[in-house]
Amino acid sequence: MSRNDAKFSIGDLIHHRLFDYRGVIVDVDPEYQGTEEWYAQMARSRPPRDAPWYHVLAHDATHTTYVAEQNLAAAPGGEEIRHPLVSEYFDYFDGNRYHARRPAN
Numbered sequence: 001m002s003r004n005d006a007k008f009s010i011g012d013l014i015h016h017r018l019f020d021y022r023g024v025i026v027d028v029d030p031e032y033q034g035t036e037e038w039y040a041q042m043a044r045s046r047p048p049r050d051a052p053w054y055h056v057l058a059h060d061a062t063h064t065t066y067v068a069e070q071n072l073a074a075a076p077g078g079e080e081i082r083h084p085l086v087s088e089y090f091d092y093f094d095g096n097r098y099h100a101r102r103p104a105n
Contacts, residue, residue, distance in 0.1 A: 005030070006052035006069065011090065011098040013075040014056060016067060018045065023065065024081045024098050026089045027055035034066060047071060057083040 008014060012025045032039065032049035039049070047068030054072065056065045059081045077096035080086075090098040 006054075008052075008054060008069070008072060008074070010100055013077060013081070013097060014054070014067075014072045015075040016056075016065075017071050017073055021061075022059040022075050022079075022081065023056040024083075024086070024090075025054050026057055026064070026085075029053045029055075032068070038066075042066075043068065045071065057081060057085055057089070059083065 006028050008025050008028070010025050010027065014023055014025060015021070016023070030052055032053050034053075045068075047070045052069040054067050054069065056067055058065050060083075062084055064085070080093050081098075086098070089101060091101050092099050
């Protein structure tokens with residue numbers, strides 16, 4: 001599976017279906033990249049490991065999350081994500097999605 005097969009991409013706003021929080025995608029793994037121990041402890045719904053997983057900045061939080069695609073839904077635009085790392089990853093928010101920072105040469 002490739003990033004092109006993923007439902008979401010970097011900068012997309014999401015809603016976590018199980019834990020009811022909003023966030024923004026900062027990276028996409030085509031399949032699960034964590035440890036067996038983390039999966040056993042944290043992925044209690046046992047989402048598929050061979051489907052996309054996402055690194056997410058959670059709204060009104062200081063941590064990031066690692067979430068299986070099956071637990072995410074698109075979130076409506078309009079409201080920005082409040083997270084201290086947003087400016088590290090993105091240049092601006094256009095009202096619907098974030099646009100990734102361009103690397104400095």
